[in-house]
Amino acid sequence: MEFSVKSGIAEKQRSACIVIGVFEPRRLSAVGEQLDKISEGYLSNLLRRGDLEGKSGQVLLLHHVPNILSERVLLVGCGKERELDERQYKQIITRTINTLNETGSMEAVCFLPELHVKGRDTYWKVRMAVESTHDSLYQFNQLKSKKGETRRPLRKLVFNVPTRRELGIGEKAIEHGLAIANGKKVCRDVANMPPNICNPAYLAEQASELAKQYDSINTKLIGEAEMEKLGMGSYLAVGRGSENESIMSLIEYKGSHDEQAPIVLVGKGLTFDTGGISLKPGAAMDEMKYDMGGAASVLGTMHALAELNLPINVVGVLAGCENMPDGRAYRPGDVLTTMSGQTVEVLNTDAEGRLVLCDALTYVERYNPEAVIDVATLTGACVIALGHHATGLMSTHNPLAHDLLNASEHSGDRAWRLPVWDDYQEQLESPFADMANIGGRPAGSITAACFLSRFTRKYNWAHLDIAGTAWQSGKNKGSTGRPVPLLTQYLIERAETQNNN
Missing domain, CATH: 3.40.220.10 (Leucine Aminopeptidase, subunit E, domain 1)
Incomplete structure (x- = not known):
């Protein structure tokens, strides 16, 4: 076109x-x-x-x-x-x-x-x-x-x-619009792939292809053997019941000088989520192939970023994993040791995304990031709270939350902020570990974010819950490509701010 x-x-x-x-x-x-x-x-x-x-x-x-x-x-x-x-x-x-x-x-x-x-x-x-x-x-x-x-x-x-004065503005709009549209297409294509094709290795292949396409990108892959050495016990536990190896793909985009701290985007990449031993109901379980919508959106955003050649450093993380019931699968009642050293009592194996993300969020500390944004189809509670119109935004850093909300308004890819007050943290208390992996039905989206916040104390962090916005069901079932526009807009604005300073 x-x-x-x-x-x-x-x-x-x-x-x-x-x-x-x-x-x-x-x-x-x-x-x-x-x-x-x-x-x-x-x-x-x-x-x-x-x-x-x-x-x-x-x-x-x-x-x-x-x-x-x-x-x-x-x-x-x-x-x-x-x-x-x-x-x-x-x-x-x-x-x-x-x-x-x-x-x-x-x-x-x-x-x-x-x-x-x-x-x-x-x-x-x-x-x-x-x-x-x-x-x-x-x-x-x-x-x-x-x-x-x-x-x-x-x-x-x-x-x-x-007027002729606006021709330059129009050309810039087309450039940005095309990059975002192409990023959305990448996101939608990967997310719409069936889980017998799109597994963690497939996500890793897509990340590697991106590095071949753009000189500004390098890709690193971390498999289960290296995760074991790093002590990523929580991430490994979730994928243990699957025939498909868990792989974390790191996409490093360098558009600025080495001293500039990167922005890190971490995408939940559950290429299929059965719920594990806490098995989901059968109805609409096919849609659980979209549980890697966060990783797909990070991949799409990295495509848009490279196409725009923005003068900014960004790392995209695709936390690839599959949650299956099996003789080796983790169980309710297990206590896991995360990469951070904190322990987690598993009360529900269907609250697995946060167990993968918490180790990925600890891993990215090594980048000394300016900010970290995780993107995840994390909770059905977010759909109940906001429906399918707005992404749930939770953050412990007001300026970062403000910038993301501005980007959401500008891009038309809407988000709405929910609190992560300390009052909610006590819902995660466990008698057997540092925390439980769920906090009960009340404020389920918020307690999930509170869980993640315990692994993000060394940097500015925001969480996007896209459970209601990453895909649509029914006759027009399919990935929406969100929140690629929001994330790309945020990076465009950050690149402009950094260059003006």
Whole structure:
């Protein structure tokens, strides 16, 4: 898919299709009014007849409009002009792309970024249009014997911006949008892979491929023998019941000088989670292949980062593991010794992600990081708290939490902060070990974060619980690619801040 920006007059556009907005009630946008004059009232006459009301998501495709150079004109309903917000804008773009792709318009000039979206500038509108386009066209058909391909798919999209001054802004938006869209695709492709293909070794292969692709990246792999030497008893226990070896993949991106402390992203990579001895119910257990959504999002973010060539140092950790019931599997009642030396009483083997992450979080101390962000499909409790709209954000460092929330707002990849007050820590008390691995049903997401916080005292840390946002169920089941946009936006902003200091 090819994107570009230009600043041109609507009537001079010669394309397979030109896209313009229509507001309620039956009112053309400014660009639409220009085309209406040239077409001698053709468009406004159609609207007066009631062919299009202008409600959000309505579309009307016109052929051979009088005096218009383009073959087609696509009128897109945008709702009430004063109420056009970011959510509606992205929905309008999605509807537009789906229509163009179905109608054989292989290229189009789109004037929708000229619409006024509350609180958003040209950069945001163009970037979101790029990301929404890729999201709309995404398909996972690698494993299908017959790939139902579109006969004449959309291949080229030109975004028109109001003035020539904004061309540079638009080009930057396309660059950022494409990198994030490609990162999301990597995340979605890996997460959607079935668990008989995507195991810890597969994650390690993807990390190694990234190092071959970019000179700025080195990859290290840590298998079970080395984990044993490092004392990662908690991580090893979780994978003990699986035929597939646990592998932790380290992706080191160097975009700045050696003295600059890296930001570390740690992704939970449970390539399948049966729950272990505390076996999950059978319904929808197939979706537990998405329990490596955190690792997939870190991999996707590292792709986007390398593509953007940001002047920043980042380490991505894919904590690959598989949780299976077996004669060697760990049990409820076991007491594990973590890499930090702290001990954990296992009350539930289905609270395994935190047992893998705690050793990974101890391991990354050696990088003397500026900040560490772990990303995990950690708790069903987060879905109950926030649904499928917002990622749960928990942090012991207010400035880091603030930066992540800003990035979530800017990227449209929303997060919401939950507390990790010390009051919750007592729920993790154990009579037999330093702590238990669960704290009961109340505040399950928070107590999971409290558990992790005990292994992060040597650096600034934040935790993203993506259990509700990493994938969707039902008819459109599949990975969402979140939170790649949030993480990439955060890194873009950190790179700008560090370079300005």
